[in-house]
Structure formats: C-alpha cells, structure tokens
Amino acid sequence: MDEVKTGDDTADPAAARPQGDLTVRTIAMPADTNANGDIFGGWVMSQMDQAGGIAGVERAQGRVVTVAVDGMTFLRPVRVGDVLCVYTQVVGTGRTSMRIQIEAWARRFRTQVREKVTVGVFTFVAIDDEGRPRPIPPAAPGLSP
Numbered sequence: 447m448d449e450v451k452t453g454d455d456t457a458d459p460a461a462a463r464p465q466g467d468l469t470v471r472t473i474a475m476p477a478d479t480n481a482n483g484d485i486f487g488g489w490v491m492s493q494m495d496q497a498g499g500i501a502g503v504e505r506a507q508g509r510v511v512t513v514a515v516d517g518m519t520f521l522r523p524v525r526v527g528d529v530l531c532v533y534t535q536v537v538g539t540g541r542t543s544m545r546i547q548i549e550a551w552a553r554r555f556r557t558q559v560r561e562k563v564t565v566g567v568f569t570f571v572a573i574d575d576e577g578r579p580r581p582i583p584p585a586a587p588g589l590s591p
C-alpha cells in the first residue's frame with residue numbers, strides 16, 4: 447500500500463493543529479448525550495465515518511464503503527453546544543482500498559478553544575454498482591497518495 451507520513455503533534459499539544467482537510471462541521475445537540483451528559487462516542491464515530499465517506503468518494507471518484515476502523519482513540523469528551531470539526535487525510539491506497547486518517551476536534555461552546563477529541567484510521571473500499579470492489583483510480587496530479 448502507498449502510504450504518506452502524517453504530522454505528529456503529540457510532542458507539543460499547545461502547538462497542535464488539525465491534520466487534513468476540514469470535511470464535516472456540525473453541532474453537538476442534547477439528543478446525542480449519554481447518561482453522563484456527554485456526547486455518545488457512537489455519534490462522534492458516525493460523524494467521522496461520514497467525513498471519511500466524503501473524502502473516500504472524492505478520492506475514489508465513486509461509491510465507497512467502510513470496511514475497517516483501526517486505532518480509534520477517544521481523547522476528550524464532547525459536550526452539548528461544542529462544534530465538532532472532522533478533518534480527513536488519505537494516508538494510503540491499495541488496489542481497491544484507502545486508509546483515511548480522521549481527526550475530530552471540538553470547538554468548545556462559546557469559546558474559541560479547540561481540542562482534539564477523537565482520532566482513528568478508517569479503511570474504505572471503492573465499490574461498483576453491484577457492491578464489488580473496484581480499483582482506485584490514479585491520484586490527481588499534485589495529490590498524494
């Protein structure tokens with residue numbers, strides 16, 4: 447699989463910046479809370495899956511499905527009123543599959559404070575109209591991988 451290196455911003459959290467393109471931006475609502483009053487991890491994963499799907503469709507120029515999720519880490523809770531911003535970056539492609547690094551950041555309610563809340567690498571497979579894997583087309587010039 448062709449892979450690209452991604453930035454490691456763990457050394458200096460104060461200097462941390464989202465990696466990738468802003469793909470989904472949405473607000474966390476009361477209906478998405480768990481018994482603790484925080485937002486369900488499943489809701490955050492769903493937003494990440496949708497963002498990965500958008501990035502995957504763009505890269506694969508057609509339908510894709512999620513086949514695997516690796517290294518999902520919930521770093522901080524998301525709270526009602528936070529703006530969830532999901533960033534995506536294609537970090538590797540195989541014949542029919544793509545690995546997309548996805549970061550979710552929360553802009554805290556009524557502040558400009560931004561925190562990384564969840565990260566994971568999702569694998570999507572390009573599929574044809576019958577749901578069978580199809581080859582990923584070559585990347586557009588200047589884009590990698």
Ligand SMILES: CC(=O)SCCNC(=O)CCNC(=O)[C@H](O)C(C)(C)COP(=O)(O)OP(=O)(O)OC[C@H]1O[C@@H](n2cnc3c(N)ncnc32)[C@H](O)[C@@H]1OP(=O)(O)O
Nearest residue numbers: 511512513514539540541542543544569571573577578579
């Ligand atoms: C169940 C759900 O609703 S989950 C949510 C939505 N997702 C889905 O519905 C997807 C359900 N799964 C499927 O339809 C099928 O498994 C498919 C179409 C994704 C893959 O079909 P398969 O017959 O397994 O295809 P195949 O074995 O050729 O693998 C296709 C690619 O996926 C990759 N792949 C398959 N399984 C995995 C896995 N668990 N992890 C990472 N990559 C995988 C293969 O390495 C291959 O990549 P490559 O062509 O780049 O080398």
